[in-house]
Amino acid sequence: MNDKTSSHFSSSSKPLGETFNRTFDRQVKLAVTGLSRSGKTVFITSLVHQLLHGLEGTHLPFFQIVSSGRLRGTKPMPQPDMHIPSFRYDRAIEQLCGDPPTWPQQTNGISEIRLAIRYLSNNPLLKHISPIKTLCVDIVDYPGEWLLDLPLLELSYEEWSEQIASACEKEPRLSLSSEWRAFLENIDLTSEANEATLRRASQLYTDFLHCCKEPQYGLSLLQPGRFTMPGDDLKGAPLLEFCPLFEIPESPYPENSLYAEMKKRYDYYKEHLVKKFYKEHFSSFDRQIVLADVLKAFNTGYASFVDMRDALNMVLKSFQYGKTGLFNKLFGGLKIDKILFATTKADHVTPNQLPNLERFLQNMLASSQNNATFEGVRTETLALAAVKCTQAAYTTFQGQKISCIKGVPIKLDKPVALFPGEVPLEVPMPEEWVEGRFQFMEFKPPRLANVHGSGLPHIRLDHALEFLLGDKF
Ligand SMILES: Nc1nc2c(ncn2[C@@H]2O[C@H](COP(=O)(O)OP(=O)(O)O)[C@@H](O)[C@H]2O)c(=O)[nH]1
Ligand SMILES: [Mg+2]
Numbered sequence: 059m060n061d062k063t064s065s066h067f068s069s070s071s072k073p074l075g076e077t078f079n080r081t082f083d084r085q086v087k088l089a090v091t092g093l094s095r096s097g098k099t100v101f102i103t104s105l106v107h108q109l110l111h112g113l114e115g116t117h118l119p120f121f122q123i124v125s126s127g128r129l130r131g132t133k134p135m136p137q138p139d140m141h142i143p144s145f146r147y148d149r150a151i152e153q154l155c156g157d158p159p160t161w162p163q164q165t166n167g168i169s170e171i172r173l174a175i176r177y178l179s180n181n182p183l184l185k186h187i188s189p190i191k192t193l194c195v196d197i198v199d200y201p202g203e204w205l206l207d208l209p210l211l212e213l214s215y216e217e218w219s220e221q222i223a224s225a226c227e228k229e230p231r232l233s234l235s236s237e238w239r240a241f242l243e244n245i246d247l248t249s250e251a252n253e254a255t256l257r258r259a260s261q262l263y264t265d266f267l268h269c270c271k272e273p274q275y276g277l278s279l280l281q282p283g284r285f286t287m288p289g290d291d292l293k294g295a296p297l298l299e300f301c302p303l304f305e306i307p308e309s310p311y312p313e314n315s316l317y318a319e320m321k322k323r324y325d326y327y328k329e330h331l332v333k334k335f336y337k338e339h340f341s342s343f344d345r346q347i348v349l350a351d352v353l354k355a356f357n358t359g360y361a362s363f364v365d366m367r368d369a370l371n372m373v374l375k376s377f378q379y380g381k382t383g384l385f386n387k388l389f390g391g392l393k394i395d396k397i398l399f400a401t402t403k404a405d406h407v408t409p410n411q412l413p414n415l416e417r418f419l420q421n422m423l424a425s426s427q428n429n430a431t432f433e434g435v436r437t438e439t440l441a442l443a444a445v446k447c448t449q450a451a452y453t454t455f456q457g458q459k460i461s462c463i464k465g466v467p468i469k470l471d472k473p474v475a476l477f478p479g480e481v482p483l484e485v486p487m488p489e490e491w492v493e494g495r496f497q498f499m500e501f502k503p504p505r506l507a508n509v510h511g512s513g514l515p516h517i518r519l520d521h522a523l524e525f526l527l528g529d530k531f
Contacts, residue, residue, distance in 0.1 A: 083191040086530050087342055089394075092349030093202045093278050093369065094271075094287060097402035097444060099162045101349060102171065102199055103150040104444035105523070106134070108513035109173060115512030120520040123177055123531045130176040130190060137172045138196060145171035145199055154445065154514065159503040167289030168200040168339065177531050193530055200339065202348065203283035205373045207332045210282065211388070215302075215324040222281070222302035230277070230361060234269045238262035239304060247307045251319035256299050259320075260285075263301035276354060276362035278369035284331055297327050333388065340376070341389045345396050345526050348373060352401040352419055353498035356481075360491040367422050370399075374423065377435060396436045398525050399423055404517045405443035406498040407481055408461045409450050412517075414481040415441040421484065438525050443517035447501035451475045465501040 090098050108118060109132040118124040137144060146169070150162035175193045210218060226235045241262050245255060264285045270277035271286060280286055284298060292298055300323035307317050350370055355363040377397055386392075401419045404412055420439045448465035453475055464475040479496040486495075504515060 084530060085194040086344045087196045088345045088526060089198045089343040090347050091200050091202045096349040096351045098199050098349055099150055099165050101444040102145060102197055103147060103154060103162060104514045104516055104519060106147050107151060108519060111513045117513040118520040121523040122528055128178040130178060132173055132175045135172045135174045137170045139170055142168055142170045145169040147171055154503055159505060161503060166287055170196060170198045172196050201287040202373055203287040204335055205376045206281050206283045206369060208376045210328050211332060215321040216306050219302040223304045230275050235266050238266045242304060247317040248311050248315045250314055251316045255316060259301050260299040276358035277365045279365050282327060297323055300324050336389050341392060343394050346394050347398045347400060347526060349400050349402045351403060353403055353406050356496040357498055360488045394435060398438050398440060398522060400440045400442050400522060403443055404441040405446045405448045407478060408463055410461055411481045412441050414483055417483050418481055440518055440521055442519055442522055444519060445503055446515040446517050447504050468500040468502055
């Protein structure tokens with residue numbers, strides 16, 4: 059790790075290297091998820107940067123362990139799970155802090171990073187005996203797409219096919235699925251299975267999913283999750299080579315048929331990928347943050363919004379199931395006791411719109427959050443920006459002072475001041491999603507003079523830290 063980027067226990071703290079040992083007083087596993095491009099990599103990078111620079115500057119006023127002066131320093135440590143790829147903080151921060159700064163490269167799959175946080179205990183009994191404590195935080199980044207697979211565990215291949223077929227009756231899925239659908243119409247599913255047909259059918263289905271994900275359609279509810287986000291080295295593995303069907307052949311069908319093989323692979327996928335993820339990873343998480351780029355859905359339109367809402371609510375099911383029913387039965391309960399739902403990139407709106415953005419996310423999740431199965435899990439919603447790329451500014455229009463934001467749009471080289479649109483409190487009616495109503499633009503990361511002296515500029519990351527970790531100190 060590059061020296062500039064891997065600030066150890068900060069220089070303004072006592073050198074802790076010699077007193078530091080690898081036994082921790084407490085450990086917490088913090089999982090970060092969200093659909094692709096929701097901002098997971100940037101969030102973790104900024105969070106680590108904020109903590110490594112926790113003793114310098116005043117960038118975390120709401121994170122009490124810092125504001126109360128009890129933080130003694132933070133240090134990256136070797137991660138505990140050797141079989142999980144490392145979260146490449148060094149690479150990401152080098153890009154974000156480069157000159158010019160750039161956004162970190164896109165990542166796929168799961169990764170992990172461990173931090174040790176040293177702090178002064180405020181427990182009156184410990185104050186004089188052993189006042190310095192260490193909290194070990196394991197941060198795990200994993201694709202939200204994988205959580206969309208949990209419902210499959212309760213669905214037979216036929217039931218799942220029926221759901222997908224009915225979703226494909228509506229636009230934009232209807233048009234986008236035409237090539238895959240035409241291919242299926244021309245094959246006899248009761249004929250003998252062969253690799254070429256299976257591969258072609260799954261390829262066309264995967265292409266369809268990728269198309270749905272394109273920015274102009276912005277669809278989120280895409281199953282199976284591993285088809286667009288395979289992780290590991292699963293690309294091209296037979297367990298990813300099947301697809302849902304529009305017509306189910308009548309039984310009895312030959313055991314060596316295309317249909318029987320597709321069904322077998324679907325069951326194998328559930329058994330070996332879906333269950334494995336929940337058993338090996340999900341069940342060990344203590345705290346969870348779910349990131350969602352709600353503003354992206356505003357830009358794209360009603361269909362994209364509805365799809366994102368349904369996908370997010372499906373993601374929530376993983377946590378609800380955790381306490382009762384299916385999950386308990388299969389994996390023996392869930393440890394997660396706090397979940398934060400955060401809409402990211404809050405720097406794309408003017409500061410006066412933050413409360414609306416937060417309320418809107420709450421409304422989006424309302425039905426799931428109110429569900430009694432959330433019992434025992436504290437949930438919270440928040441609008442945040444892991445890296446704040448814009449400044450609040452004002453402009454006058456027809457003699458009126460209007461608040462706007464100023465930043466460098468991703469496709470330009472000079473800052474512009476703009477008013478990106480108001481965030482509504484309620485979901486606009488389908489006909490109200492007129493083109494151009496929302497223009498939440500992407501920005502370049504900020505160029506910072508003192509990037510290694512303090513945490514990256516952010517919006518409410520300290521609130522997120524306080525909710526997720528505050529009670530652990
Ligand atoms: N303005 C702004 N853009 C962000 C922020 N976080 C992420 N982004 C944008 O979203 C893109 C995707 O972020 P990334 O962390 O790679 O998403 P991931 O796929 O969930 O890991 C980045 O390349 C940025 O363009 C943020 O806090 N502010
Ligand atoms: Mg990523």
